[in-house]
Each structure stands twice: as structure tokens, then as C-alpha cells.
Amino acid sequence: MHQFWLAVGFGLVTASVIAVAAVGLSLQFGITNYINFAYGDFMALGAYLTWELNAGAVHLNIWVAMIGGSLLVGVFAVIVNRVVLGPFARRFERVFYVLIVTFALSLIILSLINSIWGADVKRFNMSSETPLHIGPFLLTVDQLIVIGIGLALMVAIHLLLTVTRLGKSMRAMSDSTTLAMTSGIDTRLITTITWFLTGILAGLAGTVLGITSASITPSFGETFLFVIFAAVIVGGVGSVYGAILGAVMIGLVTEVSAVFINASYKLDTAFVVLILVLLFRPSGLFARVGRV
């Protein structure tokens, strides 16, 4: 039982990482209506930019570096959308063209990361701490901060979508771009802002993934992608709240499974959950008609 509660604690940490990533991917999908297969590489880029600010060229505190790195990914995402993905999505009616372009972007970003930072494992410069006992859990301060970041971001995104004009415009666009446009919403501006926000989320997700897994490699975002996809599909594609619930579920399942099976396969259990959901409820566990 002790082992189980420890695993639940780690599950909450993993869930926070997945939630940040999955919400970003879902928001992007809601606005653009295609899946960004380069999302894992956006995450890796965020981790490497943070590393550069934390242990590379500059030596900032990890959390300050994380904010800097994530903002840079946000800017990068806006540029990518403006220069590449936006024009392709407007020109080609068939969605697979854009999907292939995101796949190409993924290869480009991965090669660039490999060329700039090399293929060897990098680590953030942060003090190692002794874990704290909190109830039945055993977590480090950093892990608690990661959970806190996850919770704060989820609340912030909930408020963004329900209270602000920007969030309401985003929801309107995700329901129907044409209707949003005729209601006087500047869809291009909203798209740009969405890419900026989701780029930041990808950067944050990459960094917290690097913190929780204690190492960064160029392809670590890409190999984590199927876990995010699992959370997104389990929650219902395009639904932000579904993505959060899916993330919690996948996070708990993967970590608790490590109690019972070899820990090197723990992420693969996310895939098992994905297959079960596809077989019995292909639209996702929490899908509703109104998305985002």
C-alpha cells in the first residue's frame, strides 16, 4: 500500500507534465483543426532553450530560465505558424498536407537541436534536494513546484477560456471559424495569439518534463508524444477539460503501473489505455458536443 501511494504521488507529477502539454496541443487543435506532429519537438526546443539560459550561456535560476525559454518557444511557434503552417492550411483543403508539413517541421527542429546542442544527455543546473513526506507521498520541492505549475496553469486556462474576451473568441473559433469571422472576431489575430500561448505551454511542458525525468535528449519530446496523444484522445480530441482529465488519468496509470510491471514499460501502459478507449469509446471518455 505504501508503494501504491508513493506511485500516486509521482503520478500527480507526471499528470501535471502531461496536462500542460496536452492542453497546449488541444488548444492548437481547436483553433487550427489539425494535429501538430512537431509538438514534441517544440517541447524539446523549450527544454534546450531553458537549459541554455540555466546551465549554458547564461546561469539563471531554473524557474526564471524556464519562463525565458518558454517565451522564446512562443515566439518561435508564432513564426512557424506565420511562415509555414498558416499558408499551407489556407492553401490546401486536404488536411493531410498540413499533417505532413508538421511531420517535416518535426524532422527539421530535431536536426537543428542535434546540430546546435549535440546528441548527448543534458541536465539542468539545480540543487538536488531530499524528498519531503507529505501525507502518504514522498516528493521533492521541485516536484511539488511542478504540480503547482500544472494546477496554476489549468486554473489560468479555465479563467482565460470562460472569463476573458480572448478566451471566448478562441472558443468561438474552435466551434466555427466562419461564424467567428462574421461576428467580427479577428481570426488571424486570435490564431497568432493561440500559437504564442500554446508555444509557451509546449516550452513549459518540455522544461518540466526535463526536470522530472532529470535529463534532456533531442528526441525526448518526440518519444513522449504518444503519452500526450493518449491523454488527448482519452479526453476527447479538441476538448481542453477532457485533455486535463485524460492527463490525470494517464499520469496516474503510468506511474501506478510501475508498481506492478517493469518500470521501463510504464509509459507504454498509456498506449494500452489508449487502445482500450479506442475500442470501447472512440470519441473519448469526456467528449461533448461543444468543444474546448
Place this chain on the structure above:
Amino acid sequence: MAPIVYYAFTLLFFFAAYSVLGWGLNLQFGEAGILNFAYIGFVAIGAYITGVTSSGPPPAGSGESYVLGASLPFPLGLLAGGVASCLLAVLVAFIAFRRLRSDYLAMVLISISLVMYDVINNYVPLFDGADGLNSVPMPLSGTFNLDANGFLIFFALLSVGIGAVMWLVMSRITRSPLGRTLRAIRDDPDVVSALGKNVFRYQLTAMLIGAFYAGIGGGLIVEFASSFNTSAWLPAETFIIFAALIIGGLGNNLGVMMGAFVVPVLFTQLPKFIPDIPGHPGLILNLEGAVIGLLLIVTMWFRPQGIIPERPRRPDRFLAAQAPPAPPGGIDADAAEGPPPAPAGATDAKTTG
């Protein structure tokens, strides 16, 4: 013989193998519209099964461990690889195909290939984990008494022969009513199912045939190289084959061959001849992926139909050859135009998803 000759035959082999791989993916994606982002997984299963069914039980004391360990004679191991890849296709199709639209399917497929990679890499008893198979015998080298160099030339030529047969079969398939139905499904699955065709069964057929090609291609690679491990089928490899298809010409078997020559052969070989930039060893090789990605994006923008575009089908000739009642030729006529640049703008794109 000079080393350059062996090098040329190595390139010839990869040209043949990648053409086979390209035709398989072209049937799935170019003809049937299935965005199979797990394609390299099918290639890998073909390669592993060919390897373990032809190299015998793991040699004692080598530390290798893998399943099966049979010693089938040459073409049987290769066929076993093709069949194993088909079995995987059936499994994948029944899990994922029935109710998923194309981009969900792509997400599931890419997940499948990532998880397969993870499991095969970690679970050593299956295919020897990250070390992979290292002692696959050179097929028929005993029969013809060939040394390693002789085998290289022999097997390259044999692969070209196998490739030629597979080309003939594939061009029959794409010209047949099956190919026509697949293209119609690609262009509008709803219309095809309204005409009473079972879309799932046609897609399953395309997956099966494509997977067989993937398995054979993978099997050829393992028999040529005598070894195969997880570094040979990183998920990005799927992308190389997609890039070959799109740059060469989607939906055209000749275009696919052209793509197989330009992308996997020319583009992955050329950088080896560019001298390293001083102080940055390996930089050129690392940038290779970026160059292929960039080339693909530029090609898709300026020439979305590829170097050799899909051949315009002639519905009038087809209709003349058929006795009435004539099937609606409109489907083929639309297919003939390939992917048109949509002037309709963003709003149209939203409705397609």
C-alpha cells in the same frame, strides 16, 4: 574490383529496396489515403521476422537472444517477414480503422510505431533489444559459393529482380478496379460508401498489400546488411519514405521510384561526401534531416504533385471500354487532377477535417 563498384551496387540495392518500400506506402497513402505514420514499424517487423526465421537459434555464448530462431531457406524467410507485417496490419486495422477520421488515425499510428520501438528496444528476449540481430546469414551465398563482395553484387541484382516483379504486380494493382476504388476512397470515402462499397474492407486490403511490401523491403534490407537493430528504424525513417513519395510523385509508381532515388539514396548519401566543417564534426550529417524536411516543404508548396505527377486517368477511354451501365466517371476524373491548390481559403479547410 574497385571499391567504387561495390559502392555503386550498394546504392543500387538501396534504390531497389526503397522503391519496394515506397510502392507499399504509395498504395496505402497515395492511392487509399491512409496516413500510415507507423509504416517503418511494418518494415521493422518484416526485417526482424525475416532475420529470426533465417538465422537459426541464437549462437551459444554470443549473448544474443531472440524468438523463433528458425533456419528457413532463402525466399521463405523473406516471405515470412512479409506475412508477419500483414498480420500486424490486420491487428492495426481492426483496432484503429473502424471509426477514426484520418488525423486521429495518424495519431494512433504514430503512437503504435513509438510504442513498438520502445518495447522492442527494451524487451531483450524478443529481438535482442537495442543490440538487434547481428548474424543473419547471407542468403544463397553457400549455393553459389560467394564471398562477401560477390554476395553484395549478387544480392543487389537479385533485389533489383525482386523489385521488378513487385513493380509489375503493383502496377497491375493500381490499374485494376481495386486501385480505382482505393483512389475514389482517398478522394471521398462517403461517396464510395454511398455507392455500396465496403470502405473498411478496401482500406484493409490496401493496408495488407502495403504491409506486405513493407515486410519484403525490410526483409531485403536485413538480408543485405546481415544485421538490424533499433537505430535502423527510428520514427523519422517513416518520414524519409513519405518525403520520397511526395517529392517523387504521389499516386504514381514511377514517381515513387524517382523519389526513392532522390531522397533515401541521393540525399542520405550525398552529405557523406561533403567535407566536415572544421570544428564541427558531424554537423553536415545532422543537418541532413533539416535539408530533407525543408526540401519536402518547398516541394509541397511549389510542386504539390511531385516530380512525376499522378497520371491523368482517362474516364472517356475507360467508359468506352466498358459496357453500359457506365459507372460514374466523375470520381476518376476528379482523381486525375491530383491535389488542386484550393483557392477557397481557410474556411473551406475547416470543413474538411
